Amino acid sequence: MEKYVFSASPHIKSPRTTKRIMIDVCIAMLPACIMGCVLFGWQAIVVLAVATLTAVLSEIVYRLCDGVKFDRILKEFDFTSVVTGMLVGMNMPAGIPVYIPVFASIFAIVVVKMLFGGTGKNLVNPAIAGRVFAFMSFAKAMTTYPSAIIGSLSGGSITDAAGTVVTGATPLSALLGGNTSTLTNLDLFLGTGVGGVIGETCKAAIILGGIYLVIRKVLNFRWPIVYVAVTGLVTVALNGFDFAVFLPSILSGGLILGAVFMATDFVTTPDTKLGNYIYFVVLGALTAVLRHFTSGEVVSFAILFMNLVVPIIDKYVYPRPFGYVKKQKEVK
Amino acid sequence: MKTFKGGVHAPDNKALTAQCPIEQMPLVPDYYVALSQHIGKPAEAVVAAGEKVAEGQLIAKATGKVSANIFSPVSGEVVGIEQIVNAKGGKGDYIHIKSDGEQRVVTLSALENPTAEQIVQRIEEAGIVGMGGAGFATAVKAQPAKPVDTLIINAAECEPYLNCDNRLMIERTEQVIAGTRLLAKALSVSNVIIGIEANKMEAYNKLVGHEGITVELLKKKYPQGAEKSLIYACTKRKVPCGGLPMDVGVVVNNVGTVYAIWDAVVNGRPLYKRVLTVSGRGVAEPKNLEVRVGTPLASVLEFCGGISENTVKLISGGPMMGFALTGTDLYTTKTDSGFLALTDKEASTLLPTPCINCGRCATVCPMKLMPMYIDFYTTVGDYASSVKYGAMNCIECGTCAYVCPAKRPIVQSVRLTKMKMREKK
Numbered sequence: 001m002e003k004y005v006f007s008a009s010p011h012i013k014s015p016r017t018t019k020r021i022m023i024d025v026c027i028a029m030l031p032a033c034i035m036g037c038v039l040f041g042w043q044a045i046v047v048l049a050v051a052t053l054t055a056v057l058s059e060i061v062y063r064l065c066d067g068v069k070f071d072r073i074l075k076e077f078d079f080t081s082v083v084t085g086m087l088v089g090m091n092m093p094a095g096i097p098v099y100i101p102v103f104a105s106i107f108a109i110v111v112v113k114m115l116f117g118g119t120g121k122n123l124v125n126p127a128i129a130g131r132v133f134a135f136m137s138f139a140k141a142m143t144t145y146p147s148a149i150i151g152s153l154s155g156g157s158i159t160d161a162a163g164t165v166v167t168g169a170t171p172l173s174a175l176l177g178g179n180t181s182t183l184t185n186l187d188l189f190l191g192t193g194v195g196g197v198i199g200e201t202c203k204a205a206i207i208l209g210g211i212y213l214v215i216r217k218v219l220n221f222r223w224p225i226v227y228v229a230v231t232g233l234v235t236v237a238l239n240g241f242d243f244a245v246f247l248p249s250i251l252s253g254g255l256i257l258g259a260v261f262m263a264t265d266f267v268t269t270p271d272t273k274l275g276n277y278i279y280f281v282v283l284g285a286l287t288a289v290l291r292h293f294t295s296g297e298v299v300s301f302a303i304l305f306m307n308l309v310v311p312i313i314d315k316y317v318y319p320r321p322f323g324y325v326k327k328q329k330e331v332k
Numbered sequence: 333m334k335t336f337k338g339g340v341h342a343p344d345n346k347a348l349t350a351q352c353p354i355e356q357m358p359l360v361p362d363y364y365v366a367l368s369q370h371i372g373k374p375a376e377a378v379v380a381a382g383e384k385v386a387e388g389q390l391i392a393k394a395t396g397k398v399s400a401n402i403f404s405p406v407s408g409e410v411v412g413i414e415q416i417v418n419a420k421g422g423k424g425d426y427i428h429i430k431s432d433g434e435q436r437v438v439t440l441s442a443l444e445n446p447t448a449e450q451i452v453q454r455i456e457e458a459g460i461v462g463m464g465g466a467g468f469a470t471a472v473k474a475q476p477a478k479p480v481d482t483l484i485i486n487a488a489e490c491e492p493y494l495n496c497d498n499r500l501m502i503e504r505t506e507q508v509i510a511g512t513r514l515l516a517k518a519l520s521v522s523n524v525i526i527g528i529e530a531n532k533m534e535a536y537n538k539l540v541g542h543e544g545i546t547v548e549l550l551k552k553k554y555p556q557g558a559e560k561s562l563i564y565a566c567t568k569r570k571v572p573c574g575g576l577p578m579d580v581g582v583v584v585n586n587v588g589t590v591y592a593i594w595d596a597v598v599n600g601r602p603l604y605k606r607v608l609t610v611s612g613r614g615v616a617e618p619k620n621l622e623v624r625v626g627t628p629l630a631s632v633l634e635f636c637g638g639i640s641e642n643t644v645k646l647i648s649g650g651p652m653m654g655f656a657l658t659g660t661d662l663y664t665t666k667t668d669s670g671f672l673a674l675t676d677k678e679a680s681t682l683l684p685t686p687c688i689n690c691g692r693c694a695t696v697c698p699m700k701l702m703p704m705y706i707d708f709y710t711t712v713g714d715y716a717s718s719v720k721y722g723a724m725n726c727i728e729c730g731t732c733a734y735v736c737p738a739k740r741p742i743v744q745s746v747r748l749t750k751m752k753m754r755e756k757k
Binding site: 005007013272 | 572690691698
């Protein structure tokens with residue numbers, strides 16, 4: 001008896017799957033992870049591994065508790081939890097006690113992702129929420145940054161008001177007041193001599209990953225650029241149109257990491273081009289303004305806030321169909 | 333190069349049959365001619381069991397304006413009228429004709445220098461319907477209710493695998509051009525455009541240089557041949573939502589249709605044969621065939637060397653908009669542009685996963701709808717919201733479902749919403 005698959009058109013589909021997209025994102029994050037390990041040593045490897053493993057395990061355990069058979073979980077494994085776990089690790093300073101990435105990953109996967117319905121249903125980016133959760137709960141540990149193993153190429157450093165060198169200070173702390181930085185933009189770009197979380201210091205590696213995603217058509221190059229440019233320009237405006245702060249402001253802190261890997265997450269961004277413009281422009285402005293007035297690193301808070309605004313944007317911004325005719329009001 | 337906004341570059345797989353000249357499908361012993369091969373009411377049989385019929389003889393009459401005459405594809409004897417459930421799942425009446433191998437052929441009178449009225453009348457008499465797949469009565473289209481100034485011949489053939497129009501244009505260029513001129517005369521329009529996709533350069537080179545006919549080379553992109561996309565690409569006119577091409581002064585017809593018009597007017601031969609492509613990697617010898625209406629699909633596939641073990645999907649039409657078949661219990665009609673046997677490597681059989689909101693569907697939608705919302709709201713049973721995001725304007729081209737990384741059955745959702753809305757009325 002002949003048996004053929006009987007289903008609705010189309011009968012051919014592109015080879016791209018969710019799994020393939022997520023594997024691409026993992027590959028894109030590798031350069032930044034490797035540079036994190038180069039700059040911060042074996043402790044970075046531990047944090048990244050613990051965060052990723054915890055995320056994957058939490059997802060599997062959650063689904064097991066949900067009564068899903070193990071072989072089905074394996075079959076449906078789509079690498080989203082790997083992406084979340086890696087991002088959680090990248091958002092932690094090296095040398096942090098390992099229970100913090102464990103808590104953050106569990107929170108990200110179980111509370112933020114699975115409880116809302118799993119892949120594609122989360123309201124906010126799980127990794128961002130995990131980071132903010134850890135930041136609120138373990139503020140001290142989350143802001144104790146070790147110094148990079150490779151020092152500044154230009155011999156620059158960050159000094160406090162008294163003139164003593166502050167080890168492990170982030171260049172953002174210099175930019176936002178208090179400390180003074182003599183690090184060059186090249187240092188900021190490569191992460192040499194820069195303190196910070198594992199994944200954020202080497203901008204070159206993040207951008208390399210971003211370019212890979214753009215080539216693989218996973219990421220639209222427009223959005224990270226809009227976000228970063230708006231943040232930089234608003235910072236310039238807030239500093240009395242001092243264009244010297246443009247490059248340091250965009251190369252400091254977690255802005256590039258957030259722009260390439262976190263703010264652009266499909267699930268938590270608007271679904272239309274216009275919606276995305278609104279989202280990224282407001283996000284950029286919000287980041288710059290909050291940074292200016294709170295003197296803290298706010299990229300993750302800004303993204304978290306804007307994630308929550310997305311449903312409102314999507315409610316009002318959607319395209320008119322091709323050939324749309326405006327309904328004429330009936331004259332009575 | 334002209335085109336429309338949105339769309340997708342899908343591998344066209346046309347190379348399988350692009351160089352295969354049109355072959356004649358040999359006679360088979362039994363023909364089953366469907367009474368409903370077109371949009372509108374089924375035709376009414378005018379022959380009875382035991383009656384001898386000649387090739388080209390009228391065997392079923394149109395019932396009403398949107399319907400079409402049906403002619404015997406072969407000389408033979410009527411066995412009877414049988415009800416058949418075909419492999420698409422459609423039930424209908426078929427006239428079963430046993431071929432007698434004789435060469436009795438009847439034709440209508442050939443027309444020389446016909447007037448516009450004569451051409452329209454002949455299109456109606458000869459049972460010509462849109463051969464791109466819709467099967468709408470061409471005579472109705474040739475008498476538009478609104479003034480039109482442009483005739484566009486749809487030569488895009490954007491469905492992957494299919495080459496029937498391509499081969500017609502290459503091998504029977506003059507006939508296609510003459511058929512186009514006849515239709516232009518019937519419509520009394522002077523602006524005649526043939527829109528052809530850039531992957532058919534051989535046909536393009538043969539078509540250019542005919543006086544009074546503009547050949548528009550269009551970008552190779554699916555769905556370039558969707559009526560509204562084609563009109564926009566060729567004329568920059570936008571057919572309003574829920575409207576018809578004539579609302580912007582355009583009539584669109586397919587290459588196969590104008591060839592049939594030429595045949596009916598110049599040779600007096602009514603429509604009972606058509607060119608179709610048999611392709612896919614599951615077919616031993618892919619071919620372009622001229623097939624008589626009512627030929628069993630099994631015979632057609634057999635003539636092409638049969639289908640391989642690893643065939644997972646049989647399709648009537650193209651892979652983007654065609655229908656999956658449960659088996660080979662199907663008989664060719666006027667509107668069949670091809671049959672495909674796709675192997676496990678070609679056809680997608682992946683199961684749907686949750687939507688990740690990547691938005692690719694909305695980016696590629698030629699109608700600028702929000703397919704992800706349509707799918708979501710249909711799944712949860714909120715059909716009103718599905719309509720709000722454009723379900724009723726959907727042309728079911730399948731571009732969204734093609735690009736979807738989560739393999740969502742978006743087109744199925746659209747059809748479900750449309751069905752629910754029809755039920756409501």
